[in-house]
Amino acid sequence: MQIEVISSVNEAQADRFVHRTVIVIDVLRATSTIVAALEAGAAGIMPVETVLEARALQCSVQLLAGERFCRKIPGFDLGNSPEEFTPAAVGGKRVVLTTTNGTRALHKAMRGDYVLAGSLNNAAACAVTAAELRRDIVLLCxxxxxxxxxxxxxxxxxxxxxxxxxxxxxxxxxxxLGAAMLGLYRSSDGSLREMLIRSTTGRRLVKNGNARDIDHCSQVNSSSIVPRLQGDMLV
Amino acid sequence: MQIEVISSVNEAQADRFVHRTVIVIDVLRATSTIVAALEAGAAGIMPVETVLEARALQCSVQLLAGERFCRKIPGFDLGNSPEEFTPAAVGGKRVVLTTTNGTRALHKAMRGDYVLAGSLNNAAACAVTAAELRRDIVLLCxxxxxxxxxxxxxxxxxxxxxxxxxxxxxxxxxxxLGAAMLGLYRSSDGSLREMLIRSTTGRRLVKNGNARDIDHCSQVNSSSIVPRLQGDMLV
Structure with a gap:
């Protein structure tokens, strides 16, 4: 099995996804939030690239959620903090989500045979699902x-x-890059939360008062939910 | 001091080098070879991007060296194996060098205030020189x-x-990326050579019969030479 890690959306060329399973990773916070939303009983998450697209989809049965530069978008129902996505807030509802990086990555990944959303929270479950899908894997950071x-x-x-x-x-x-990231992860033993806090996005979240999100997003294998793209919806 | 690591030539935007010291890194093998050539007494190394440019510079006082896809270029005096660059071969001579990736990276880096060539062989010396130059640093892989x-x-x-x-x-x-590479290096304790052998370029070199180059290039801090770009020549 081939595993390719791509370092950022910028590096993602759609032809690298063909006939593959693409696991999109945006730990802080889009894919962690998507896992939390489905865990809380959301009917599905529709990732869209722009705020305008999201607004166009506003209706009584759908919530709008998202951020730009780590902040909630004015007029939206929810931001991009996994802890906002409670059963009371999203249970049974569809959520239209737009974020700075994660939803762009999900759109780029759509050429893959299968598209999953991966996070530290659901890494093991994601690996099991991806293995069952029997395709080479692209991990799109x-x-x-x-x-x-x-x-x-x-x-x-x-x-x-x-x-x-x-x-x-x-x-x-x-x-x-895959070999490097495996080596890096293995060297991080027990200090994932501290590494997240020191990361560029982590520092920005702490500055904006979202330090609790880092606690949530750094919990390894706390969820067995594996969001998978079906049509334009993660379910 | 700011340190920025850039993952490949492709990612290098010239404006990121302005007012900085750029350390160009091509361990397998261009920058290791440049260190070896200066260690062996070469008068200077002129990195050029194309085979055509190199041939145009051919004359009695200059040697042509280089590779494409890990193989010596037909008609050139030398390939890109550090061990070819002996005092007998290059002592007192200028060397025109063109390689697949390293010389391209050196050209991209020319917008920096200072441009150094870094390798595992001269890492400590490179760090000392870069610190003395008192600029923020870009490590261009x-x-x-x-x-x-x-x-x-x-x-x-x-x-x-x-x-x-x-x-x-x-x-x-x-x-x-700098934090990730520092973590990765620290986790590699004692197994650098093995990691190089397993890398994509390392496997290609082994396949082409250049395994000895990996032994040479994986020796940490074996040289105190710090090649620095002056005009169009590394000295």
């Missing part, structure tokens, strides 16, 4: 403003580590 | 065919590790 983001790289390393532990997967061949 | 190369990332991590150990450097602020 959303990154931050077209640059590599540490937390997404760590999550890619964790997912590779989980894949390597599966009996059903043999002969893993990684690109160099 | 040449990569391989526009992709991140493991060996260059490891070298970036080593150079950051050396910079952090210098008493003269305080308050280092890294981008996320």
């Amino acid at each position: 959303a990154g931050s403003h077209n640059e590599f983001a540490l937390e997404d790289g760590l999550c890619a390393g964790l997912i590779i580590s989980e894949l390597k532990q599966l009996g059903s997967v043999s002969g893993i061949d990684m690109n160099d | 040449a990569g391989s065919h526009n992709e991140f190369a493991l060996e260059d990332g490891l070298c970036a991590g080593l150079i950051i590790s050396e910079l952090k150990q210098l008493g003269s450097v305080s308050g280092i602020d890294m981008n996320d």
Whole structure:
């Protein structure tokens, strides 16, 4: 099985996704939030690229959620903090989500045979699902403003580590960034939360009063939900 | 001091180099070879981007050296193997060098205030020189065919590790890729050579019968030579 890690949305060329399973990773916070929303009983998450597109989809049965530069968008029902996505807030509802990097990455990934949303919270479950889908895998790190983001790289390393532990997967061949991220994850033993706090996005979240999101997003394998794109909706 | 690691030539935007010291890293093999050539007494190395440019510079006082896809270029005096660059071969001579990735990276870096060539062989010396130049630092990993190369990332991590150990450097602020490469390097303890052998370029070199180059290029701090660009020549 081939595993390719891509460092940021900027680096993502759609032809690299063809015939593959793409796992989109935006740990802080889009994919962690998507996992939380489905865990809370949301009927589905529709990732859209722009605020305008999101507003056009506003209706009684859909909530609007999202952020720009780590802040909630004016007039939207929810921001991009996983803890806002409670059963009371999103249970049974569809959520239209737009974020700075994560939803862009999900749109880029749509050429893949399968598209999953991965985070530290659901890494093991994601690895199991991806292995069952029997395709080569692309781990697309959303990154931050077209640059590599540490937390997404760590999550890619964790997912590779989980894949390597599966009996059903043999002969893993990684690109160099994959080998680097696996080495980095293995060296992080027990200090993931601290590494997230020191990352560029982590520092911005702490500054904006969202430090609790980092606690949530750094919990390894706390969820068995694996969001999968069906049509234009993650379910 | 700001330290930014850039993952490949493809990612290098010239405006990021302005007012900075740029350390170009192409461990396998351009920058290791440049260090070896100057160590062997070459008068200077002129990095050029194309084979055509190199041929145009052919004359009695200059040697042509280089590779494409890890192989020596037909008609050139030397390839890109550090061990070819002996005192007998290059002592007192200028060398025109063109390689697939490294010389492209050196050309991109020319907007920097200072441009150095870094490798595992001269990492500590490179860190000392860069600190003395008192600029923010960009570590430009040449990569391989526009992709991140493991060996260059490891070298970036080593150079950051050396910079952090210098008493003269305080308050280092890294981008996320810098933090990742430092973590990766620290986790590699003692197994650099093995990691180089398993890297994409390393496997290609082994396949082409250049395994000895990996032994040479993986020797940490074996040289105190710090090639620096002056005009169009590394000296």
